[in-house]
Amino acid sequence: MKVITKPNITAKDAFLTCISKVKNVDLKTRLTACVNLISQAETEFESKITKGDIHTICKEQIVNGNVIAKELKTVYTDRMAGTNAPGRTIYDKLILAPKNGICPLCSHGHVSTLDHYLPKSDFPRLAVVPINLIPSCFDCNKYKLTTSPRKPEEETLHPYYDNIEDVQWLYAQVNHTTPPTVSFFVKPLDSWSDLLKARVQHHFQSFSLAKLYTKEAAVYISDLNQRLQSIHSSSGAIGVSEYLRNEAISRCAVDKNSWRTAFYFAVADDDWFCDGGFQIS
Ligand SMILES: [Zn+2]
Structure with missing residues (x-):
């Protein structure tokens, strides 16, 4: 999970920009009258995020007595996300925020939408x-x-507010099978609150990250095979381990909790893997 700088665009500015070209007078009047309620929703969200209180925000289907949920959803789909929509510049600014376009939720995929x-x-x-x-x-x-x-523990990590980048909490272990596989898991820090521990675990499960990382690791093991065989032939298990550890250190300098960092440390530490277990057949 990667941190992103919180956007400095207010809800009021975003909303007014999005509805700026609504031609239907009745719809424009009803939407404009929602501005304060939208700012209040922003304030409530800001005050409750990371405190385990987001789940207490009430669901609603009618806003201000006369605007239905579908009409506000359409403000997003047609007037913010749509090509040439008045709010598209805001959409683009938000979507371009992550470094190298990497998804902050999985630290692996490429950003293609707003969640x-x-x-x-x-x-x-x-x-x-x-x-x-x-x-x-x-x-x-x-x-x-x-x-x-539905409860505090189910609040997934939020890249604008939760920063757990500075310490390693994602780890992996090698399964001694043919071909070898690698499993990934979260090891929460003792210093984390019980709520943060639960939220990180929930985040990991919600986005099926263990499954995603295991699949990616299988491709890596296959791609690395010839290289590792060559090193093993000349330098043995110690040489393989040293090569993999250097790769781990290099990845760790960029991201302590990328699956690649966890992968390289796990395989470098595994004697069985380094002494030929890496072979895929
Ligand atoms: Zn992702």
């Missing part, structure tokens, strides 16, 4: 609120679907 932390179908006032919009890859967006937390 609503709280889904717009149940929380229409947050449909175009920037702090509720997280750049995401297709798969992470798909796994999340329209689920929302």
Whole structure:
């Protein structure tokens, strides 16, 4: 999970920009009257995120008595995400925020969409609120679907607010099979609160990261095979381990919790793997 700088666009500015070209007078009047309620939703979200209180935000289907959820969802789909939409510059600014375009939720996929932390179908006032919009890859967006937390432990990590980048918490272990496989797991720090421990685990499970990383590791093992065989022939298991450890250190300098970092440390530490277990057949 990677941190992103929180966007400095207010919900009010984003919303007013998005609805700036609404031609239907009745719709424009009703939407404009929602501005304060949308700012209030932003304030509530900001005050509750990371405190384990996001799940207490109420779902709603009608806003301000006369705007239905579908109308606010359409403000996002047609007036923010749509090509040439008035809010498209805001959409693009949000989507381009992650370094190298890497999805902050899985630290692996490429960003292709914005994920609503709280889904717009149940929380229409947050449909175009920037702090509720997280750049995401297709798969992470798909796994999340329209689920929302029912308790503090189900609040997934939020890249604008949760920073656990400085310490290693993602680890891996080698399974001694032919071909070898690698399993990934979260090892929470003792210093983390019980809530943070639960949220990191829930995040890992919600986005099926163990499965994703194991699949990617299998490709890596295959790609590395010839190289490792060559090193093993000349320098034995010690040479293989040294090569893999250097790769781990290099990856760790960029991201302590990428699956590649966890992968390289795990295989470098595994005597069986380094002494020929790496062979895929
Ligand atoms: Zn992702």
